[in-house]
Amino acid sequence: MLPYECLRDKLRSRSERYQFLDAVQLVKHAFGLVTEARRKAKKPYLVYLFAEPKERAGKVIDEKRKQSHRDEIACFADATKGAEVQFGAISYREWLESWSDSDSRIACHRRAVLERFQP
Numbered sequence: 262m263l264p265y266e267c268l269r270d271k272l273r274s275r276s277e278r279y280q281f282l283d284a285v286q287l288v289k290h291a292f293g294l295v296t297e298a299r300r301k302a303k304k305p306y307l308v309y310l311f312a313e314p315k316e317r318a319g320k321v322i323d324e325k326r327k328q329s330h331r332d333e334i335a336c337f338a339d340a341t342k343g344a345e346v347q348f349g350a351i352s353y354r355e356w357l358e359s360w361s362d363s364d365s366r367i368a369c370h371r372r373a374v375l376e377r378f379q380p
Contacts, residue, residue: 264344265291268337277340281330282309284337291346298346309334309350314377 269288271277277284291307298305311334313327334350341348357375362368 262292262295262345264341265346268340279333279337281326282333282337284333287337287348291341291344291348295346305346307346307348309337309348310353310356311350312353 265288268277268284272279272285272288287307287309291305294305294307297303311330313330314322316322338348338350354375357371360367360371362371
């Protein structure tokens, strides 16, 4: 867990900062996951599932802000590389696009959600 410990310490000292990503909460989740995984003899994996809506509270969300969020995700992933708790991130759009269209109810739901979150 050394990568998470190092990141935790940097966040605590404020030498590392994130504007869009709640890195502190993700680090907390990683420590919780590793504790539970060790107890159950499982391999821990932290998945960050995030939305990229067109707008929030009636205001269009700038593409630069979305990219900054993704850049922070990449930075977090790089900072935690090699840790016992592996980290992965995927947007709702990317996740939903991976769903099969074989079930019409799922396909309908997927399309409705994608329409809401398409850039």
